[in-house]
Amino acid sequence: MSGVRNPGLLAWLYMMRVSNKIHRTSADHLEKYDLTAAQFDVLAHLSVKEGISQQALSERLLVTKGNVCGLIDRMESRGLVSRCSHPEDRRLNLLYLTEAGKALAARAVPAHEEFLERQMQHLSAQEQRNLYTLLRDLDRSLD
Amino acid sequence: MSGVRNPGLLAWLYMMRVSNKIHRTSADHLEKYDLTAAQFDVLAHLSVKEGISQQALSERLLVTKGNVCGLIDRMESRGLVSRCSHPEDRRLNLLYLTEAGKALAARAVPAHEEFLERQMQHLSAQEQRNLYTLLRDLDRSLD
């Protein structure tokens, strides 16, 4: 009576299905702002905390510094992000949003966060909290 | 006292973190079998149900038929999968595992499923069941 035998595997399979589905609809939604999911993540991170290094950003985004370099290249060439040498350690590039980047973030970040919350609102508020708690605990244990 | 205000958004962010982390370790694990995650999914699907069309597989994997075509090209050239024309509707390619494909599936699928279950076993059995139920319900509501 305790349910299925391999709930972990099933949880993983459904996690893949849900994240794939939301990824696709997210990509459609972000097209309005001419952003990819990875670029949105950069914008969302920098709008919370500017002035971090590329290395620090790569650790937050869980990708390599080489990828961040290319990502920032594309966003810098579009005038959304700027690199500034750290005054005391010139190996570091500190990342800032330009005015255009801030303006885009002000439009795109709240709108896309609302979009994401709408996807999750098929679950009740209590279910969303339970899901959040389970995934947060799982995330912490995966380090 | 009901907890955070935007549990849906937080649940989504942690779902991304967890699935990214497990994806990366999965990719490492699948290297033993010289498989990518997408190729593993094909193998796992066909080892449960052979003889489906490329179109049907693309719907199960949630990708376009063009992608399935390239994916099957690579797996066919490695001798893992074969295409057979449907006898009554020659537009359809029915997909089958070759003997080599079956042998690889017999090794890789159980091993990788165990690997995935180990990742989830940081949660208790009851938590895994809760997580599975929440994600299954969310998946169904996203159609």
Added chain:
DNA sequence: TATTGTTATACTCTATAACTATA
């Protein structure tokens, strides 16, 4: 006409590894 699969194109993301500049 509609459907299945193929092909061509293009872009993003990803990893790896060698390289430069700086500390």
Added chain:
DNA sequence: TATAGTTATAGAGTATAACAATA
């Protein structure tokens, strides 16, 4: 020596759209 960033390379996945064969 060690660290941050850059560059080059390679590969996978994705989408789109035009095309051929078949129904």
